[in-house]
Amino acid sequence: xxxxxxxxxxxxxxxxxxxxxxxxxxxxxxxxxxxxxxxxxxxxxxxxxxxxxxxxxxxxxxxxxxxxxxxxxxxxxxxxxxxxxxxxxxxxxxxxxxxxxxxxxxxxxxxxxxxxxxxxxxxxxxxxxxxxxxxxxxxxxxxxxxxxxxxxxxxxxxxxxxxxxxxxxxxxxxxxxxxxxxxxxxxxxxxxxxxxxxxxxxxxxxxxxxxxxxxxxxxxxxxxxxxxxxxxxxxxxxxxxxxxxxxxxxxxxxxxxxxxxxxxxxxxxxxxxxxxxxxxxxxxxxxxxxxxxxxxxxxxxxxxxxxxxxxxxxxxxxxxxxxxxxxxxxxxxxxxxxxxxxxxxxxxxxxxxxxxxxxxxxxxxxxxxxxxxxxxxxxxxxxxxxxxxxxxxxxxxxxxxxxxxxxxxxxxxxxxxxxxxxxxxxxxxxxxxxxxxxxxxx
Amino acid sequence: xxxxxxxxxxxxxxxxxxxxxxxxxxxxxxxxxxxxxxxxxxxxxxxxxxxxxxxxxxxxxxxxxxxxxxxxxxxxxxxxxxxxxxxxxxxxxxxxxxxxxxxxxxxxxxxxxxxxxxxxxxxxxxxxxxxxxxxxxxxxxxxxxxxxxxxxxxxxxxxxxxxxxxxxxxxxxxxxxxxxxxxxxxxxxxxxxxxxxxxxxxxxxxxxxxxxxxxxxxxxxxxxxxxxxxxxxxxxxxxxxxxxxxxxxxxxxxxxxxxxxxxxxxxxxxxxxxxxxxxxxxxxxxxxxxxxxxxxxxxxxxxxxxxxxxxxxxxxxxxxxxxxxxxxxxxxxxxxxxxxxxxxxxxxxxxxxxxxxxxxxxxxxxxxxxxxxxxxxxxxxxxxxxxxxxxxxxxxxxxxxxxxxxxxxxxxxxxxxxxxxxxxxxxxxxxxxxxxxxxxxxxxxxxxxxxxxxxxxxxxxxxxxxxxxxxxxxxxxxxxxxxxxx
Numbered sequence: 001x002x003x004x005x006x007x008x009x010x011x012x013x014x015x016x017x018x019x020x021x022x023x024x025x026x027x028x029x030x031x032x033x034x035x036x037x038x039x040x041x042x043x044x045x046x047x048x049x050x051x052x053x054x055x056x057x058x059x060x061x062x063x064x065x066x067x068x069x070x071x072x073x074x075x076x077x078x079x080x081x082x083x084x085x086x087x088x089x090x091x092x093x094x095x096x097x098x099x100x101x102x103x104x105x106x107x108x109x110x111x112x113x114x115x116x117x118x119x120x121x122x123x124x125x126x127x128x129x130x131x132x133x134x135x136x137x138x139x140x141x142x143x144x145x146x147x148x149x150x151x152x153x154x155x156x157x158x159x160x161x162x163x164x165x166x167x168x169x170x171x172x173x174x175x176x177x178x179x180x181x182x183x184x185x186x187x188x189x190x191x192x193x194x195x196x197x198x199x200x201x202x203x204x205x206x207x208x209x210x211x212x213x214x215x216x217x218x219x220x221x222x223x224x225x226x227x228x229x230x231x232x233x234x235x236x237x238x239x240x241x242x243x244x245x246x247x248x249x250x251x252x253x254x255x256x257x258x259x260x261x262x263x264x265x266x267x268x269x270x271x272x273x274x275x276x277x278x279x280x281x282x283x284x285x286x287x288x289x290x291x292x293x294x295x296x297x298x299x300x301x302x303x304x305x306x307x308x309x310x311x312x313x314x315x316x317x318x319x320x321x322x323x324x325x326x327x328x329x330x331x332x333x334x335x336x337x338x339x340x341x342x343x344x345x346x347x348x349x350x351x352x353x354x355x356x357x358x359x360x361x362x363x364x365x366x367x368x369x370x371x372x373x374x375x376x377x378x379x380x381x382x383x384x385x386x387x388x389x390x391x392x393x394x395x396x397x398x399x400x401x402x403x404x405x406x407x408x409x410x411x412x413x414x415x416x417x418x419x420x421x422x423x424x425x426x427x428x429x430x431x432x433x434x435x436x437x438x439x440x441x442x
Numbered sequence: 443x444x445x446x447x448x449x450x451x452x453x454x455x456x457x458x459x460x461x462x463x464x465x466x467x468x469x470x471x472x473x474x475x476x477x478x479x480x481x482x483x484x485x486x487x488x489x490x491x492x493x494x495x496x497x498x499x500x501x502x503x504x505x506x507x508x509x510x511x512x513x514x515x516x517x518x519x520x521x522x523x524x525x526x527x528x529x530x531x532x533x534x535x536x537x538x539x540x541x542x543x544x545x546x547x548x549x550x551x552x553x554x555x556x557x558x559x560x561x562x563x564x565x566x567x568x569x570x571x572x573x574x575x576x577x578x579x580x581x582x583x584x585x586x587x588x589x590x591x592x593x594x595x596x597x598x599x600x601x602x603x604x605x606x607x608x609x610x611x612x613x614x615x616x617x618x619x620x621x622x623x624x625x626x627x628x629x630x631x632x633x634x635x636x637x638x639x640x641x642x643x644x645x646x647x648x649x650x651x652x653x654x655x656x657x658x659x660x661x662x663x664x665x666x667x668x669x670x671x672x673x674x675x676x677x678x679x680x681x682x683x684x685x686x687x688x689x690x691x692x693x694x695x696x697x698x699x700x701x702x703x704x705x706x707x708x709x710x711x712x713x714x715x716x717x718x719x720x721x722x723x724x725x726x727x728x729x730x731x732x733x734x735x736x737x738x739x740x741x742x743x744x745x746x747x748x749x750x751x752x753x754x755x756x757x758x759x760x761x762x763x764x765x766x767x768x769x770x771x772x773x774x775x776x777x778x779x780x781x782x783x784x785x786x787x788x789x790x791x792x793x794x795x796x797x798x799x800x801x802x803x804x805x806x807x808x809x810x811x812x813x814x815x816x817x818x819x820x821x822x823x824x825x826x827x828x829x830x831x832x833x834x835x836x837x838x839x840x841x842x843x844x845x846x847x848x849x850x851x852x853x854x855x856x857x858x859x860x861x862x863x864x865x866x867x868x869x870x871x872x873x874x875x876x877x878x879x880x881x882x883x884x885x886x887x888x889x890x891x892x893x894x895x896x897x898x899x900x901x902x903x904x905x906x907x908x909x910x911x912x913x914x915x916x917x918x919x920x921x922x923x924x925x926x927x928x
Contacts, residue, residue, distance in 0.1 A: 112658045112789035141787060295903065296910075316818040319596050323603050327883075328903035348787035355825055358880035364904070367881065407880040409828035429786075433798040433834070436767050 043067035044422070045080030046401060046415075049089025054096055054375050055390040064094050066397040069420035074391055087401070092414055095371075095406055096390050097151025097398040099378040100353045101309040102263075102289055102343025105142060105155045105171070106135030106179075111348075120159035125221055127251040129164030131155045132183040135176040141347045143427035146171035148351035149400035151418050152181060152388060154343070154378075156188045156263070161218050163188040165251065166263060168382050170398065172418040185382045186263040186287060187255045191271040191278075192218065215274065222282045225252035261285040261381070263309070269293040276304070287381055289343060292321075295329045298336035307339040307381045310373075312346065313359040324363050330373065331364030340369070341378035358407040370407060396420070501631040502892045507531055509544040513553035513872070518560055518839065518846050518861040528558065530868040533890035538862055551893075556885060557876050559842065560861050561607025561869030564820050565780040565849035566733070566760050566813035568612065570595045570628075570637070575614030576621060580654065580667060581682050583646060583721035585621035587611045593634040597817040602628050602895035604821030605871030605884040608639060610853055612760070615649035615735040616656075618669065618678040622646050622721060623733065625853055627869070628887075630894050643854035645757070646721055648734035650675050650741040651791050658789060676744050683752040686722035689713070693723075731757035731854060733780070737791035739767035746775045758811070758852040763795035769806035778852045779803050780811040783826035784833070785819075800844060801834020811849040828878035838878070 044066040051059040051074060063078040064071060073079065080086065109116030118134035135155060145153070151171055157164035165184035173179035192214035228249035235243060254260040262284050264275045272294060279286045288294060289309040294301060301308060310330045317325055333340050342357050344350045357370040365373075379389025387396050397420040404411040416423040508530040515523040515538060529537040529545060544550060568574045572590040576582045591611065601609070607628055613621035625642035652658055655670050669675050692713040699710040724730035732749070736742050736759050749756050755776055759765055762779040763786070765772055772779065779799075786795035800810045812827045814820035827845045830836040836844075850860030859869050868891035875882040887895035 110787055110790055110793050112652075295907070314818060314822070317596075317600060322901050322903040322906050323600050324900075325903050332903065332907065349785075352784070355829075355880075358825065359822065361881040362874070362883040405880055408878075409825050409880070410831040410878055412832050429796040429798065429833075432794060432796045433766075433802070436769075437802060439767070441770060 043072070043081060043084040044087065044397075044417070044420075045078075045084045046087045046089045046092075046094060047080075049401065050093045051075075051391055052093055052095050052371070053391040054371055055392060062094075064391060064399070066417060066420050069397055071391060071393055071395050071397045071399075073393055087415065089401060091403075093402050093404060094391060095149070095400050095402060096375040096388070097400055097416070097418065098149050098353055098374045098406065099168075099341070099388065100145075100150050100153040100344055100350045101341040101378040101381065102311075102345045103145075103153045103155050103350045104158070104345075104347040105145060105153050105350055106137065106139050106169070106176070106347075107131060107155060107157070108347045109136070109139055109141065119157060121157065121164065124160040124217065125162045125248060126157070126160055126164045127162050127187060127225075127249075127255075128247040129157055130167065130184060131157050131165060132167035132169070132176050132180055135167065135169060135179065137173055137176055137179055139347075140428040141350075142171050144348075144429055145350045146416055146418065146423060147413065147425050147427045147430065148354075149402065149406055149413050149416060150350055150353050151398045151400070151416065153350060154185055154263075154382070156186075158188070158190075158265075161190055161192065161214060162221065163190065165260075168384065170418050172421065172423055181388065182382055182384055184251075184254070184260055186261045187252070188263045188265065189218070190265045191274050193266075193268060193271050218278070219281070222278065222284075225249050225256050226282060229253045229256040255284070256282070258283060258285045261287050263287045263289050265289050267292050269296040272297055272301075276300070276306075279306075290345070292326055292329055294338070295325075295332040298333050298338060301333070302337035305339075307341065307377070308333055309341045309343045309378070309381070310360070311342045311356045312344050312349070313342075313356045314344075314349075314352070327359045327363035330357075330360035331366070331369075334365055334369040334373070339377050339381065340373045341381055342373050354407045355409050358409070361407060367407075374406075502894060504533070505530065505549055505891045505893075507545060507548040508551065508868070508888075508891050509548040510551045510553050510558060510870070510872070511544060513556055513558045514876075515862055516557060516559040516842060516877070517863065518842050519863055521839075528862065528868070528870070530888075530891035533868055533892070535862060535864055535866050535868050538864060551872075551886070553872055555874075557873045557882075558862065559605070559824075559871050559873065559877055560846040560866075561859065561871050561887065561889065562605045562823050562845045563608040563610075563811075563849040563853070563860060564601070564606050564814050564823060564845075565610050565758065565811040565852055566612055566815045567609035567820060568614065568815065569597045569601065569609055569817050569820065570626060571611055571624075575616040577614070577616035580617050580669065580678050581619040581718060582613070582617050582621050583619050583682070583719075584717035585613065586624070587613055587621055588624040588638060591624055591626065591634055591637060593632065593637055597820075598628050598630045598637075599895070600817070601820045602630055602887045602889075603884055603897075603900065605824060605873070605877070605887055606820055607869040607871070607887060607889050608850075608853075608855070608859055609820070610645070610733070610849070612645075612733060613647040615647070615653040615760075618649060618654045618675050619682055619722070620647035620649055622730075625855065627889050628894065629889055629892075639855065639858075641855075641858070643731055644724060644729065645731040645733055645853070646725060647760075648679070648732055648745070648756075650734065650736040650745060651738060652789055653735065654678075672738075672741055672744070675741070676748065679745070679748050680751075682722060683726070683748070686719045686726060687752070689716055689719040690723045690726065726752055726754050728754060731852070733758050733760050733852070735760040737761055737763050737795075739764040742768055743771060746771060746777070749775070757854075760813070761815075763792055763799060765808070766796065766799045766802040767794075769803050769808055772803070773807045778809040778811065778848065780813045780849065780852060782815070783812050783829045797829060797833035800830040801836045804830075804836055804840055805834075809848045809851060810844050811852055812844040813849070824873075824877040824882070831878070841878070 046064045048061050051062040062076050065073040065078050065080050104119050107119045121129050154166050154168055156166040166186045166188050167183035168181040168185035169179040192211050231243045266272055267290050287307050291308050294308050313326050315326050330340050344353050357374055361370045376389035379385040398418050401415040402413050510528040515526040523540050526540045527542040576585045609626050611624045623645040625639040626637045627639050629636050654675055669678055696710055696712050734756050758778040758780045760780050762781050765779045781799050784797035786792050803810050823845045827841045830841045847860035850856040858867050870888045872886040873882045874885050885897045
C-alpha cells in the first residue's frame with residue numbers, strides 16, 4: 001500500500017513540478033537523467049514577492065533564492081543564477097514555514113481506529129519512549145497539514161506523568177529519520193493536577209492526597225534520574241564502580257544535564273507553580289505547554305525566561321474563568337515579555353495552527369508577536385533557530401508563499417517549500433476534491 | 443440579590459453527546475464568580491454586587507427604539523453598505539441603508555469602524571440542555587429537547603460573545619430516529635421559556651452510520667443493540683415509517699368515520715394516541731423538518747430513497763461529510779447540508795471529509811450551513827465560515843450565508859432571521875473588523891434589538907487583570923500602613 005502511495009506521490013510531484021514550471025513560463029532548466037526518473041531543479045528564485053522574514057523588516061518586491069535546500073539570498077537585489085527556476089511572486093508573500101509546537105502528527109490516523117493509534121503508552125513513567133519511532137511518514141494527515149503551510153511540528157507522546165520524548169519533524173520525508181529536525185526535542189511530562197482537570201471542582205475529597213502522591217512520585221523519579229546522571233558522570237571521569245544501564249534513566253541523562261528541555265503540559269496556575277518548584281529543585285530547563293492560566297504568572301515567567309507554548313485557543317472555558325481567557329492569555333504573556341509559541345495539541349487539526357494565533361490576535365496579541373509565535377519562537381525554544389523560523393540566508397528553505405496574511409482563514413497557499421523541495425499539493429483532501437469535482441453528472 | 447445567584451450543583455456530569463462520553467461542566471452560579479475571587483474582592487473592599495460577571499449581569503432592558511450608526515453593514519441579501527444605519531423598532535429592523543435618518547429618541551450605538559452582520563445561526567447545537575441523548579431505544583421520536591433546556595448554562599453567554607444568536611438544539615445521534623429539536627434564541631438572563639424561538643417550525647433528529655449502529659463505544663457487559671450495520675439502520679427507518687403509515691391510516695379512517703357519522707349511530711372509538719408515531723406522521727405530512735446526521739455518501743442516498751418512498755423531504759443532512767460525493771443527488775432532492783468547515787479523521791466515516799465539501803456543494807446548487815456541534819466551536823463559526831473561501835473559493839456572500847441565511851432556511855425561520863432586512867428580527871452581531879478578518883472579534887450582540895453581549899461591560903480577562911492589580915496595590919498599601927502602626 002505504501003509502495004503504491006509513494007509511487008503515486010513521486011509521479012504527482014513530477015507532474016506538479018512540470019505544470020508549475022510551464023505556468024511560471026520558466027525556460028528549460030530541468031536536468032533529466034537518462035532513466036527519466038530524477039528531475040532536479042538547480043535552484044529556485046521567487047521574484048517580485050513581498051518577503052516577510054519575521055526577524056527583520058518586510059521587503060517589498062524582493063527575491064528569495066533557494067539552492068541546495070537552503071535560502072541562498074534574500075532581498076530587493078538578490079540575484080538568481082542562470083538556469084534557476086523562476087516563480088513570479090507578484091502579489092504574493094513569502095513567510096517561513098509554520099511550526100506547530102505540539103501535535104500528534106504521525107502517531108494517529110483515524111482517532112477511533114485503535115490500529116493506527118500510537119500516542120500513549122501504558123504506565124506513568126516512559127522517558128525511554130520516543131515519538132519519532134512511531135511516526136508514520138506516510139500518514140495522510142501529514143500532507144494535509146503541510147498544505148496549509150505548517151511545515152514543521154513537535155510530535156509528542158502523551159499520557160502518564162512522563163510521556164516520553166517529543167520530536168521536532170519536518171512534514172516531508174520518506175522515513176522518520178529524514179523528517180527529524182531534532183529528536184529528542186524535549187521530554188514530555190504532565191504536572192499532576194486534581195482529577196478531572198480545570199472543569200472539575202477543585203479540592204474534592206481525597207484529591208489532595210492523590211495529587212501529593214503523584215507529585216512525590218515525580219520528585220522521586222527526578223531524584224533517581226539526577227543520581228543516575230551523576231553516577232554516570234563520575235564513572236566517566238574515572239571513578240571506580242559500576243552502574244547497570246536503565247533505559248528510562250538513560251533517556252533522562254540529557255534532560256538532567258539541561259541539554260534537552262522538559263515540556264510540561266499544564267493548565268492551572270497551581271500546576272505552573274509546581275513546575276517552577278521542580279525546575280528549581282532539579283535544575284530542569286522547562287517549557288510550559290497549554291497553560292491557560294499562565295497569564296496569572298506572566299511577570300514571573302518573563303523574569304525566569306520560561307517559554308510558554310499556548311493553545312489550542314480552540315479550547316473551552318472553565319465556568320469561573322473570563323469568557324476570553326483562552327484567547328487573551330497569549331497576548332498578556334507576550335506583552336509581559338514571555339516567549340510564546342502555539343500548539344494545536346492535535347494531528348488532524350494541526351493545519352489550523354495559524355487560526356489559533358488569529359483568535360489570540362483578536363484578543364490582544366500584537367500581530368508581529370503572533371507571527372513570531374508561529375515561526376521563530378518555537379525554533380528558538382527547541383534550539384533550531386539557526387536552521388528554521390525566519391527567511392534569512394543560510395537557513396533551510398522551509399517556507400510558504402501565500403496570497404496574503406497566513407492567519408487570515410480566507411487566504412490560500414501558493415507554494416510550499418520544505419528543505420528547498422517544492423512540495424506538491426497532492427494531499428488526501430485535494431485529491432478527493434479533484435476526483436469528485438470531475439465526477440460526471442449523474 | 444439577583445435570583446441568578448441561586449445555588450446549583452457544581453458537579454460534572456457524564457453525558458452522551460453524539461454517542462461519545464464527554465464531561466460537561468454543570469453550571470455553578472454563585473461559584474462562577476470564583477470563591478477565591480469573591481473573598482479577595484471583599485477583602486479589597488470592592489462592591490461585589492456590581493461585579494459584571496455573566497451570572498450576575500442584569501437582564502438588559504427591552505429597547506423600543508435603537509439606531510446603529512456609521513457601521514459597515516453586511517446584509518447578506520443585498521450586499522454591503524459601507525457606512526450605514528440600522529433602525530430597530532420594538533426588536534425588529536425598521537430601516538437599513540446609507541441614507542437612513544436616526545429617529546428622535548433612539549438609543550444610538552455608534553459602530554464607526556465596525557462591521558454588523560446578522561446574528562450567527564448555529565444549525566447544529568447541543569448547548570443549553572440537561573442531556574443530549576435518550577440512548578436506550580433506536581427510535582425515540584417522542585422525546586423533546588425543549589423539555590431539557592436550561593437557561594443558566596454559561597455557554598449561552600459565551601456563544602453570544604461569539605456572535606451567535608440562534609441555535610438549533612438537536613437530540614444526539616445515538617438513535618436512527620432521535621428526539622424532537624428545540625430552536626432557541628440566546629436571550630441570556632431571561633426565564634427558560636423565553637429562550638424558545640417562538641413560531642419556529644418543528645423538527646426532529648435522525649442519525650445514520652457509526653453512531654446509531656454503535657461502532658465506537660462497546661461497553662463491556664452491555665448488550666449490543668439492533669442495528670449493528672447500515673443495513674439495519676435502513677430497516678429501522680422503514681419499519682418506523684411503515685408503522686407510522688398504518689397509524690395515520692387508522693386515524694384517517696377514524697376521522698372519516700366521525701365526519702360521516704349519522705345521528706343515532708355510535709361514536710367511533712379513536713385509535714390509541716402514539717406520541718412517537720405522531721411525530722413521524724408530522725414528518726410525512728411536511729409539518730416536521732428532518733435533520734439527519736450522516737457521513738457516508740451511500741447512507742445519504744439510502745436516506746433520500748427512504749424519504750422519497752414515504753413522501754417527505756429531508757430539510758438538512760447534518761455533517762454530511764461525504765455529501766460532496768453525491769452533490770447532484772442531494773441537489774435534486776432539494777436537501778440542504780449542514781456541515782463542519784474542516785473537522786475530519788476522528789472516525790472512519792470522517793476519513794473522507796474534506797474542507798472543500800461546502801464549496802463543491804455550493805457549486806452544485808446545494809444550500810450549505812457551517813455548524814458547530816460543540817459549545818466551543820460555536821464561538822468561532824465566523825472563522826470556520828471564512829475557511830470555505832480558502833478551500834474551493836466560495837464567495838464572501840455565500841460564506842456569510844452559511845452561518846446566517848442558509849441555516850435559517852433549513853430551520854424554516856428565514857422570514858424572521860438570517861439577514862439584515864426590514865421586518866426581520868434585530869438579531870445582530872457587531873464585529874471590530876470584517877468578521878472573516880484574522881484579528882476580528884465580537885464587540886456586541888443583539889437579540890430582538892436588546893444588547894445581550896457587550897464587550898465593554900463583559901467580564902473579560904483584561905478586567906480581571908485590572909482588578910487583581912488593584913487588589914495587589916491595595917494590599918501593598920494596607921501592608922505598609924500596618925507596619926507603620928507597629
